[in-house]
Amino acid sequence: MLRSGISIISVACLLLFAPIAPSLAAIAPPLNLAHSPITQLSVPMALFSFSGSRPNYLGIEDGKLSPCPGTPNCVSSQSDDAEHGIAPLKYNNSPEQAIAELKQIIGNMKGTEIISDRADYLYVEFTSSLMGFVDDVEFYINPEQNVVEVRSASRLGESDMGVNRKRVEAIRAELNKLEAQEAQA
Template sequence: MIFLYIILALFALFVGLGIYSQKGEAPGLEHKRLKELGSKPNAVSSEAGVQPERAVAPLQASFKNVADAIEATGGTITSRTESYLSATYMSRIFKFVDDVEVRSDGDICHIRSASRVGYSDNGVNRKRVEKIRTYLQSPS
């Protein structure tokens, strides 16, 4: 019986974290760059100076095509200017929200994907960036 209570408590905790993650927004630009990653291993970025294990390559695509790829891969664009956009992705079961941000830099687009809550992301943000990259490389 105690095992059932533990399972229910964990489920309630994850539901609560999912709801909590829905409140907030992407960090935005800092000194005309995507904000640096925090200390938790639940994010990736293509900006210079990122630890190698959390680095991804920038996207070799137009800003418009990256925006289209984000929407095609399940993202919802929440903010957009001529050279910056933020989007959210929501997990299916617990409704965790992750932020994806893109900054146009000439012929490339820098990308940052980060979980709003939790410590580890089990590689979800890296996989998301690679899914966007794969979409951009696929024939139209």
């Protein structure tokens, strides 16, 4: 038994069947847990916790975010190499509005915690739901170029299977949606 009372067999089954869970949900009737005692249990955010320590080198220095390490689990709009490089996020309004929109988008994403919130900078931790891996994501308003510089890096490990790049692109897509809605209003 693990400390939390979940057997090793349960964890193995969870890892084995997690990829097909969406297709199983399509054939299983939905559960109504509104009056179930299970809804009164405190469920941790992640089954495991591989969070590591919060880096002490993050932030802005001379208008630059920290460079990506040599591992492929990081993307940065200030990186020149193809493996780590990603386009900055564009904004067409004020820097204050850009930060507010980023906070709105991030607030709607799972497993997020804003660690630092300044007028020109956001630092957010993203925690994966199953394994508890933490990614450190930074946003820096560059008012000279009307862009938001971004850096998203896994705190532990080497490969992220493209998660950091996908996250930045998902945020970009949401920003574009907000911009289109504002243009229509």
